[in-house]
Amino acid sequence: MKEYLTQTPVASIIFAFTIVTSIYTFSNHYLFGKFMLHPYSVSRGQRLHTLLTSGLIHRDWGHLLFNMLTFYFFGFSLEALLVQLSSWGHVQFAMIYVLGLILSDVGTVFKQKNNLSYYSLGASGAICAVLFSFILFDPKMMLGIFFIIPMPAWLFGMLFLGYCVWASKNARDGINHDAHFYGAILGVILTIVFYPWVIPHFIQQFTG
Known part of the structure; x- marks a missing residue:
């Protein structure tokens, strides 16, 4: 636990806070409703806070488990990687997640x-931003889709975006x-802004 907090503090805080908030609101229906994104209200300048708070809650245990497992596998790894690349790595990771959200x-x-x-809720947009940022750095890594079907990350990314559309x-x-x-696209854009060299790096993974 100490190692996570020391090396990947942003991911650790997001991970713990999202789990605690989600579980708490499972039984607190008033707060659950207050946190949910309501586009009708937001578009009229109301409940703007829900653009952020909606990512702190989840519909049920399955929704929470799937998102947090994905974040666990890629969020901590991405923050650790960005810290190796830049002294601003922690800040960059926070920006990818929060702006993605x-x-x-x-x-x-x-x-x-x-x-x-x-209404809408969940951290999926932010987690997609994190996942696709990581894919740029390692497009040929193998992903276990539904933890069963092996697939290279670049192929998963293409299929995922197509399916979303x-x-x-x-x-x-x-x-x-x-x-x-939009979370996935934003993760790609922000990563390229932070590290323009990631584009030739991505291409080189396929050209050798």
């Missing part, structure tokens, strides 16, 4: 601005696929 919902706010009954238009599963898509 907030800005990934902007598209949803515009899309659902007139939908009074629409399709699901945003066609799926009726209650999942905010737009947030996933």
